[in-house]
Each structure stands twice: as structure tokens, then as C-alpha cells.
Amino acid sequence: MDDNILDRKWSAGSLLRFAFPTIVMMIFMGLYTVVDTIFVAQFVNTDALSSINIVCPIINLTVGLGTMLATGGNAIVSRKMGAGKHQEAKEDFTLLILTGAVIGFFIFLGGTIWIDKIVYALGASDLLFPYCKDYLVVLFWFIPANILQTLFSNLFVTAGKPGLGFGLSVLAGAANILLDYLFIVPCGMGIRGAALGTGFGYLIPTAAGLVYFARSKGMLSFTRPTWKWAVIGESCFNGSSEMVSQLAAAVTTFLFNRAMMNLLGKNGVAAITIMIYSQFLLNTLFIGYSMGIAPIIGFHYGNKNDVQQKRVFSVSMRFIGLASALVFAVSLFGGPCMVRLFADEASEVYQIAANGFTIFSYGFLFCGLNIFASAMFTALSNGKVSAVLSFLRTFGLLAGGILLLPRIWGITGVWLAVPVAEGIMFIVSAACLLHYRKRYSY
Numbered sequence: 001m002d003d004n005i006l007d008r009k010w011s012a013g014s015l016l017r018f019a020f021p022t023i024v025m026m027i028f029m030g031l032y033t034v035v036d037t038i039f040v041a042q043f044v045n046t047d048a049l050s051s052i053n054i055v056c057p058i059i060n061l062t063v064g065l066g067t068m069l070a071t072g073g074n075a076i077v078s079r080k081m082g083a084g085k086h087q088e089a090k091e092d093f094t095l096l097i098l099t100g101a102v103i104g105f106f107i108f109l110g111g112t113i114w115i116d117k118i119v120y121a122l123g124a125s126d127l128l129f130p131y132c133k134d135y136l137v138v139l140f141w142f143i144p145a146n147i148l149q150t151l152f153s154n155l156f157v158t159a160g161k162p163g164l165g166f167g168l169s170v171l172a173g174a175a176n177i178l179l180d181y182l183f184i185v186p187c188g189m190g191i192r193g194a195a196l197g198t199g200f201g202y203l204i205p206t207a208a209g210l211v212y213f214a215r216s217k218g219m220l221s222f223t224r225p226t227w228k229w230a231v232i233g234e235s236c237f238n239g240s241s242e243m244v245s246q247l248a249a250a251v252t253t254f255l256f257n258r259a260m261m262n263l264l265g266k267n268g269v270a271a272i273t274i275m276i277y278s279q280f281l282l283n284t285l286f287i288g289y290s291m292g293i294a295p296i297i298g299f300h301y302g303n304k305n306d307v308q309q310k311r312v313f314s315v316s317m318r319f320i321g322l323a324s325a326l327v328f329a330v331s332l333f334g335g336p337c338m339v340r341l342f343a344d345e346a347s348e349v350y351q352i353a354a355n356g357f358t359i360f361s362y363g364f365l366f367c368g369l370n371i372f373a374s375a376m377f378t379a380l381s382n383g384k385v386s387a388v389l390s391f392l393r394t395f396g397l398l399a400g401g402i403l404l405l406p407r408i409w410g411i412t413g414v415w416l417a418v419p420v421a422e423g424i425m426f427i428v429s430a431a432c433l434l435h436y437r438k439r440y441s442y
Helices: 012-043 046-082 086-113 115-121 129-158 162-184 190-215 229-238 240-264 266-302 306-340 348-379 383-409 411-435
Strands: none
Touching (some): 012 046, 012 190, 012 266, 046 086, 046 115, 046 190, 046 229, 086 115, 086 129, 086 229, 115 129, 129 190, 162 190, 229 240, 240 266, 240 383, 266 411, 348 383, 348 411
16 A cells, blocks of 8 residues: 555645645636636627626536536446446446437537527526527537537546546637637637637547547447446436536526626626636635545545544645635735726726625635535545535525525625625534544544
């Protein structure tokens, strides 16, 4: 066990160095997602920015389906590889890819046929309808590629090529940014150009995955599949929590958009769009750290090394505390600067979002612990507690806050929804960590 990278005496420095690549990857993903929306806001207009957020639930649904198949199916494929059933693993792998492609095709077909009804159902006003339709009508063509690139990015790890998956993700993100600029500015394609740039970003890892696994002579490659409903069913069940998280994000985004549209119209939707994307970027620090150290927590839980588990937990609590204070300060004092990236300082959108940051920022004091607690219980194989914490944070408390608080405090209630939900979850997460501390010896 001495040569196992997870089996060592962890210090604050070594733990942060181990988690650093994952933190950087998540921050990079957050940055290129935000840059994507900045191009739309600066080179098209804030109405187009609002439209992207209105149709965002479709993207959440697609990513959720792809992640559900990927994470659930990954467990099946890797289990059979470990059991020496290599041909079965290849058959199941190929079946999962075909299933993802078929699901993507039907979403594309249905979306193209019922595009108008879908856009209105998502809450688009007559003014924003053309932008939403222009964006979605292009994006629907790339839905199969979006699902497949999600599958491939997960299954590259199973195939023993995690570096290839990461490299392709970085390349796809960089291509997305470059193509967005080319299509929007020199080509003058507006919001259609943004959708086209995003779509081509999906195609890069999809095409690479198809070529790699078609030619691969390694552990995983394409083969003639055997149709097994049980494999598809088990994959969906195993990955259902990831689907629930994406659906929760889709629903809360819809509720935010509806609340802001009712209170402040399209400018309110543009402001909440800025807030949601800024929140995602700032949360990547906590998400990256939690993902990065999860294998360490799981490893020491498995080998019953209580001393190291306590040390890892202690370092993590200090990191989360310091990072929470840092992110809160950046949000509170740098919020107006972030808003200026999306909207002109003299615009109504800027005023709404900048004022909102002074309230919204307080959520960052609490969300770090909440994100870490859910990831920690997943690493400790306590999926039930992790799922409950995740559901309460991403949907239960947040949706309740969005529906209730604006009725009491108007626009202030919208901004309070996230800090209130995160604050309540902070108490719940801390209580769970204290309750299970002796059981898991951290």
C-alpha cells in the first residue's frame, strides 16, 4: 500500500496540492461558461442574455440525461471490467453510447417540431421569444452531441484515459470561446452564433470519442452490442441523483426567471442571469476542492485510518472557512465589477444586479460547507444523506424561498432566496456532520 498515492500522511499543503488540478479544472469550466454569456451580453444585448437563461432548463435536462447514463453506466462497465467480463463490458459500453444517441435524436426531433410551444412554456415574453427561438433552434441540432460528449468525458476515465478527457474538455471550452467571438462579432450572427459556437464545442469531444473508441485496442472499444433493458434501467437508477440535481437546477432557474419577469420584466431576467452565472463561477472553488479530496476520504474510510481521516477533515474545515470568507469578500466588494462585464454601468440591468449582489453575496458564507458536506457523505458511501442534503439545497429550500419570499419583500425577496436557503442548509449540514462524526471517525 506504500505506493498508493492516497495512502500517505496528509498535511494542509499536500492535501491542497492533491486537490489543486480538480479545483483548476472546475474554475476553468466556470470561466469559459461565464465568458460565453459575456460575449452575448456585450456583443448582442442583454435581451439575448435573458433568453439564454430562459432556455437554460433545456440544457439542464440534456446534461442531466447524459450524466445519469454516464455515471450510472460507468459503475456497471467498470464492475464488469473488474470481474474480468471484458466482452460484456464492451457490449454494455456500446449500448450506453447508442442509447445516448437515440435519446438525443428524439429530443432534437421533438424540440424542432414543438419549438414554439417549448419556448413559451419556458416563460419567454413576446419580446424575448425571437431570441429564445433563434438560440434553441440551432442548439437542438447539437443535443445528441451534447449527450455523447457527456458520456465520453466520463467513460474516458473508465478506459484509463482521464488526461484525454480533461484535455478534450479544455479544448472544447477554448473552441467555444473562440467560435462564439467569430460567429457573433465578425460574422454578425447574433445569438444564433452563440448557439453555433456552443454546439461546435460539443462536437469536439464527441468526434474524438467516436474515433478513439472505434479504433481502440484497449480495455474499452465499440463492439456489436446486446440489447439489455436491465443495463439501461440500472444505469438510469444508479445515476438518478445526478439527474435530480440537473432537474432541480432547471426548475429553480425557471422559477427565478418567472419571479423576475413578473417583478421587473426582461431587465430583471437579465439581472438574475448575471447572478446565476456569477454564483456558478464563484462556487467552482468549493466544488473543485470537494471533488478533489473525495477519493482521499473514501480511501481512508475503507482502510479505517481514523488518524488520517481526522486530519483530512480538520484541514478541510479550515480551508472551507477561509475560502468562504474570501469568496464572500470578492462577491460583496467585487460584485459591481463582475456585473460591469455583462452590462453597461448606466443601464437598468446593471443597477438591478449590482444592488442584488449586496444581499446575494451572503449566501457564499454558507454554501462552501453545504457543498463539502454533500460530497463528503457521497465519498463515505452514504448516498441517502448526501441525496437529502443535495435535494434540500438545490431544490427544496431554494424553490420554497423563490415562491414565498418575493411575495413578502418583492425584489429583495428574490435576492434573499439563496442566502436564506444556504443559511438554513448550513445548520442542517453542520448538524449532520456532528451527528455522524463518531460513526465515520472524522
